[in-house]
Amino acid sequence: MADKLKTALFKFTCCAGCQFQLLYFFSPESFLETLDLLDFVYFRMATSKELKEDDHYDLAFIEGAISTTEDIEKVKKIRKQSDIVVGYGACAAHGGVQSIGDWTPQRKLEETVYPNPLQMKSIKVHPVDEFIRVDYQLRGCPIDEVEFMELIRALAAKKEPYLREYPVCVECKFANNICILLMRQGVLESMCLGPVTRAGCRVACTRNMRACFGCRGPMTNPNIPEMVRTFKGKGFTEHEIFTRFTEYAGLSPEFSEGARAYYERKAPYYERPEWRAA
Amino acid sequence: MVRALKLDGLDILIESLKKDYLVYAPLSRNGDYFFSILEEEKAYLGCAVTIMPPKRILQPEVQTLFNYTAVDGYSIETPPLDQKQALFGIRPCDVHAMLGFDRVFGGRYEDPYWWERRKNTLVVAANCTTVAEECFCSSWGTGPGLDANYDLLLTDLEDGYLLEIGSPAGEEVAIQLDVPPAGEADLSKKARLLARATASIKKVLGVKPTELHDFLAERFDHPAWQPQADVCFSCGNCTITCPTCYCYNIFEDYSPALKAGERRSEWDSCQLLEFARIAHGFNFRRTRLDRFKHRSIHKLSWMDQQYQTPGCVGCGRCVRWCPSWPVRRGRPTSLADPVEIIGDLMEAV
């Protein structure tokens, strides 16, 4: 067998769930096969092996979004040190849940959480590929086991992984699911982003009768205006549509187009009367 | 030889089938229906088009073509496909779609995966005595009643079930049932019920199937296509759920740790962007318009030219599962609905 890929996993701003997905929630077979294919030289959660300055990696996983200025330098360094860089999880790919904060002015955010915001020097949340080239994205919150295995098997075999580009709907139908978007009852349950979200999650949401909330970000060339029109047609409010598009991947150009569909020329939502009232 | 039996209930038939076959039947879940292995739940025989067509049982969405190990060249192994199975309660439209697949997977290159499964499958069809609002099988002559191509055929007579036998394999099952033959009255009741069902189908294709080729060829550049394509998600729902859509992809799953791989096929859809893409990203149907047209015309005309079998059987699945609902002729409609697409094209240029 070819040599194991020398691998490092770095964590930035996120919940670390994607690492745990690998360490803890994978089936034992996948977990052991992963260890067969990858040699983790740096993986803080799993081993106390130290980071070596100027080490070189065949493969670097970057988990989490970038939210401090130091982090920007760190990822640039990782890029230089690594042959293949993989964005690991929704936070790395699109900013993840914390990117919701990007729709609120930073000062405002700081004020809500900390009594003395003047000490803060936080920055907005950014996807990793805003600063460096990312070779592959493992999307999703959290990442999917099957997709992860496909990626590392392909990389170990030095070939392209087969990562799906099509929307969640395809997998949803493969899974024999009823269409959540078309069930016109139960308001929040039917606001499904499936038709514009990239598949690969094996429909974690819809197989549980939950609407897809777009954690994997947009598919290639999604029809966002139609998605907005559809939601609107089903009677969702502007603010509801906004929140749906901004949950996990609101920073992607496509989803932010959806989020802006109603807010563009209006006051940002945190100043809108609908929640300021009462 | 018995031709038709009268059953009081279905249990006796199902029990008998279960002895020799793995029985697939429409089961209810969250108010909808899907084909699944019949265990304890009750099979549903009222007219309900399952979410996914039974094609997935004969050609699963992802199927293994072969496994191989790559040590010293490679050795190939194909999966066994000898499971005897019964498709219980398959609708006439779906039977017709299955016949279409017979043509696609037949011809010069016979697809062994389809045919092995097909030959091991007992078709226990069920006539539709009630119809759903999306159905338009009568436009194609594919329903609501079935004339041939079944092993066994059920009709719900309200006071019991008529069981017609259509093949020696069906005969073998029927012979084990200890029930009386059906009478003339039962047969005429069936005819009456089917006539009633046919009459209750409100949806009609605006153009006769035989005239569709010319109709569509003339309207290939009709302006009505563009606004339709604009509201299409390219999500593939219309094709994935379509019982006559057969397109698939071939890909490989290879594990360097195991030095073994598997070549698989996976359903594909012409609505997806990557369907016609080749090396260097060149795409022969890059625009939504091209893809939407391809699907519509393939269903309604080209498939018939290719395989002499209709590409649509009027099951209404695409009508139901298309998430886009543009307003046409003053009412919200399903974008993928063949009847509405034809309707749009019938409007003057």
Place this chain on the structure above:
Amino acid sequence: MRERRPTTSGRSGEQRKRIDVGYFARTEGEGGIHAVISDHKLESFALDIWEPPRFFEGFLVGRFYYEAPELTSRVCGICPVSHHETATKAVEKAIGLKVDENTTKMRRLIAWTQIVASHIIHLYMLALPDYVGYDGLIEMLPDFPDEVQRFLRMKTAVNAITDAIGGRALHTMSSIVGGFTRPTSKKRLKKLAEELKKVKDDAAETVRLFGRLPTPQFEIESTYVSLLGDGDYPVNAGMLGSSDGLRISENDYRQHFREWQVPTANTKYTGLDGKNPVRVGAISRVNLNYDLLSPDAKSIAQEIGYSVPTRNPIHNNLAQAIEIVGGIDGCLELIDEVDPESIGVARHEVKAGEGGGITEAPRGSLYHWYRVNGEGIIEAADIVTPTAHNAFNLEKDLRELLVEIAEREVDEITLECEKLVRAYDPCFSCSVHIVKT
């Protein structure tokens, strides 16, 4: 990345030691200790938590109430269910929704699986390598196949139940405000219960394993806080109580617990009555609720000589191991009791209001509070995690430990500190707002 750099620098005659742990390995999130010991005295000390802020309480403002559980689930990848369930409870209180007994039981079941699952990963993946002197579980694989296999068996059995109820094991799906969208079937649960029974021996073996490992004798006075069970071991219900006799309902939490800023550290501390540090977690739960543990858990605790109340903070690991046994019994019992098929999602109207809820996360009491307006939009949110509860106490304990072992070698001091930190099981990424940059 910051490095672990223990250094000793001699200055004329006196001994000056620097303890610098830049980035704890195998803890969740990012944090470090910086201490200077000179002449066997603690000269300076700082507990540094530098997980970048994520502003959960900030960005939750303006979102819909039903988003709170799934968004806060992302506070922490190791105890997502706890956040999910606590947020659900708090939001339901805020909008004035009551769910039935069966749903509460189901939630209790999934919360139990979370505690057990988190303890398993903590003990085997984060703590055990320390004791046996390995970098991590991955490195232990060739030499400790039995332990690794036991770990894999246990986690697979427990995760399967979380997966069945929650729709997936990590960041659950089917549990929402009002109930469950797709509760599993009794049949499936029964089947999984059989699998779970099979790992009970593994759980007992885990307790014995940790009972055998050398535990430093180190006693510190702390105020132990946890929910108090009422007939059942506390998981997602009960009064909040302390070893000092505190008894409050979750509604009164904010009158008793305050946060304040510490100028020397980058953290915001939470304490009882705005000044006293508290200890939450398995050790507190076992201390306060020992009698409610399952008989098997109690007998294994006796077998290894675990006596309550304990004052040794490092005993937290043993308490966790004991809770695994108790948790498995708790799950088995609940699987018998719940009726998944009858669970749905309670229909509800949204009323403006506010409400807080406490549940026991693996690492201790977790508090969520929300104010929701008439349109269902969150106006204010507050999350106090176990790590936030513990941070003040951890600092206090570390100081005491450093004073006690100040004479030892730097490497040893560092290791002891790390052990203590890891026994606290801090989850820095879940700290939410104890963090300041």
Place this chain on the structure above:
Amino acid sequence: MKNPYLPMSCVIKETKKETADIKTISVELPDLPAPFDYAPGQFNQISVMGVGEMPISIGSRLDDKTITHTVRAVGEATSKLVELDAGDTIGLRGPFGQGWPLEAAAGKDLLLATGGLGLAPLRALLDLIEAERDRFGRVNLAYGARTPGDMIFTDRFDRWRVIPDFELFLTVDHVPKEAVWEHATGVVTHVFDRLTVDPARALAFTCGPEIMMRFVANSLLIRGFDQNSIFVSMERRMECGMGKCGHCMIGPKYVCIDGPVFSYAQVKALPHNIIAGKGLAA
């Protein structure tokens, strides 16, 4: 039932580098129950196990059980294939498709107009012309490439030149400074003025990028070739090669079984293609 999805395992006998990214690979066919029979213009599905399958034109006439394919590394599978060497194993299934219309061509003049790698699908035909010269009338081969270095099969040019009644016209788009080039420059249609075949009794076979075939066809139509005597070899994405997977469909036609060779008249009736100008893509 024979399983047409299963590739037969073939060992590479030799490889030859044609250009920087093009390689000719000769494989040895295993003993088959029946002789492997095919016509020029047909293709095989070649597998690189672990990576995937790709349609590649058959480049040679069957010669002692060896058969050649000429491949350009453009993507994943082709790159892997090009990396392989003698002794490696590949999978092969085929032959598929309709080759050049040899029956219609009997006794007729032939114009073969190709660009770049498009010469590969014609090589088997050229071998046939050489071996059975009497079957056809006068033959012209017009071959264009980007630069002289991009030409394939250059070692065969001299062999072809001596075929009786055979003319070889070479042209390149661009000559790098250091190269020696004594033939024409410009696109392949530029040499059409010098053709010696008679449009009235000739068939034209063309293969290359679709945009090139469009120019070739237009130019030939102007010169009096009939729509039914111009043949193009089309390329589309293929998975099965057997008219089932749907990918290579152009309107109602399958490139894999109805083609890849089509007459211009046929192509003209099809949507979504560049050659005859209907429904331009990309």
